[in-house]
Amino acid sequence: MLQVTVIKQKPDWVKERLAIRNFKNPELVDEIIALDDERRATQTAFDTMQASINSASKNIGQYMAQGNKEEAERLKASIAGNKAEATRLNEQLATIEKNLQGKLIMLPNLPADRVPAGKGAEDNVVVREGGKKPQLPENALPHWELIKEYNLVDFETGAKITGSGFPLYRGNGAKLQRSLVQYFLDYNTSKGYTEYLPPFMVNEASAYATGQLPDKEGQMYHVTEDNLYLIPTAEVPVTNIYRDVILKENELPIRMTAYSPCFRREAGSFGKDVRGLNRVHQFEKVEIIQLVLPKYSYNVLDEMVHHVEGLVQSLALPYRILKLCGGDMGFTSALTYDFEVYSAAQQRWLEVSSVSNFESYQTNRMKCRYKDADGKMQLVHSLNGSSLALPRIMACLLENNQTEKCIRIPEVLQKYYGSAMIM
């Protein structure tokens, strides 16, 4: 979340930035400032009261030690009123703080300077395109047909076992998934990311720290019996490794990668946009996460974009990179680049990665800090990106590489898949 000091120093600028992402209650900013003033005043009053009680208690102790009972009793009686007042002030303080916290977490991150204003996907800016769109024959099939033809994914049985949107990969389809996961992880670790295999459920504190709560409450699967959430991305457990951690400056940057299944309720979507593997409730993804010094975070963001770009290029897929406009960015992000690959048979772009700089938004919630050269506590910056989300990559690979009698496997993947084609 945003730091109160920043909000208080530049309230107009904060509102201006929030407007870039179409935030609809800028009055929250003023409410937060007022509440913080109230908090300070109450804190001061409480501290004073408590100090008087503490010093009286000390004196009572001394009187007791001296055997001066009457004086001790007299003092006790004299601070009874202070005690009641201190209790009242303390409760008031707790209420104010809770209130303040509640409002603070409703503020999204501020878009970076270079974020274009805009309402939705149509206002995103194409940064660059790469790769070559294939010329497919007239009778080219969309991936949901190819999947049937080559017996790679069985949606019906997945629906029988669990429900719609839970694909059952089988045979070469399952193997292709495994090859992709392994290739992606190898690619990431070869560039200095440390591999993790995190828990696939997280507690409330973790979901809150990375910003899924309270913003995306209904989009996560919630295991109510144990009050745990199925992760929507490995970002959540992996970033939380560093919750409540104070780092040394020389421990940064921290570079992590993890494979995980991702669970998303995505209530209310249906239609042709969600056919086949385009949108599902459970999918596989490999994620990269970095914790870095603030002064480097935008360089690191560029580096991560290039990292993901290299991965997409290695798969020989046509792609484009978008800079998201304010209205389309995630709640916690300051700047996001999306990667889309071109699915030739569907003739549409599919999002396969989202690379974001969260600046100190997540780390402020998480309390992940480092000590700078002057010994002052500073918030670390966090970033993450998909490298990559599997189902749409698979959809694109199948569609773009189909031939009359087989589906060709990209060269980099062949040693993982163990063959040059799916027959």
Added chain:
RNA sequence: GGAGAGAUGCCAGAGCGGUCGAAUGGGACGGUCUCGAAAACCGUUGUAUGGGCAACUGUACCGAGGGUUCGAAUCCCUCUCUCUCCGCCA
């Protein structure tokens, strides 16, 4: 799931109603010494928040939340987690 033990600072580990933000040891950092290093010795080694330009100072924090008390790391209750044993189990 059953029985027991525990949770204290970067780590280990004392403290079991007042003078404890917390002994002691280790580590880390700075210094003296040295050509340099080791050893030895000296010093430093919280977090949050309030007030103050600052020096400094108030308050809170000994797993979390409640309670008893003038006063709680210390006593009571609830929860969470860890460890040991048993059961179950990939």
